[in-house]
Amino acid sequence: MNILVATASVHTTATACDYLEGRVSADDTMYVLTVEEPDRDPRDTGDAANVARVRLLEPTVESLHKSGEPADAIINAVVEHDIDEIVLGERSGHPERAGTPPGSTVQTLLADLPIPATILPQQTSN
Numbered sequence: 554m555n556i557l558v559a560t561a562s563v564h565t566t567a568t569a570c571d572y573l574e575g576r577v578s579a580d581d582t583m584y585v586l587t588v589e590e591p592d593r594d595p596r597d598t599g600d601a602a603n604v605a606r607v608r609l610l611e612p613t614v615e616s617l618h619k620s621g622e623p624a625d626a627i628i629n630a631v632v633e634h635d636i637d638e639i640v641l642g643e644r645s646g647h648p649e650r651a652g653t654p655p656g657s658t659v660q661t662l663l664a665d666l667p668i669p670a671t672i673l674p675q676q677t678s679n
Contacts, residue, residue: 554638556581557586557636560587560601560614561601563604565601576613583605584616584617586618586619587618588619624662629637631667641658642672643655643656652662659672
């Protein structure tokens with residue numbers, strides 16, 4: 554199975570790993586997609602991708618780094634990598650930009666994706 558985790562934060566990636574733990578095997582490939590955006594520190598996307606390698610021993614983890622509109626990058630990755638399932642957060646991981654869930658990227662994807670999607674709840678810090 555090919556799984557795409559679309560993420561913008563280490564928190565979303567960690568939550569995705571928690572969700573996928575026990576559901577994936579060594580036969581699976583997990584693609585971690587980060588999309589560079591003009592107002593986001595590029596280190597955030599690199600850190601988000603690295604979390605999966607540390608948290609999951611299985612499956613194989615591949616990093617994908619794109620730029621542009623997140624929904625377009627996600628849909629392109631689904632097609633390019635023959636993705637079977639997508640996992641993503643309910644909204645941007647950026648606190649100043651986050652509005653009421655679901656975010657615009659999730660809304661676009663739910664209308665356009667031809668595969669199952671798991672939308673992870675936002676993690677709150679205590």
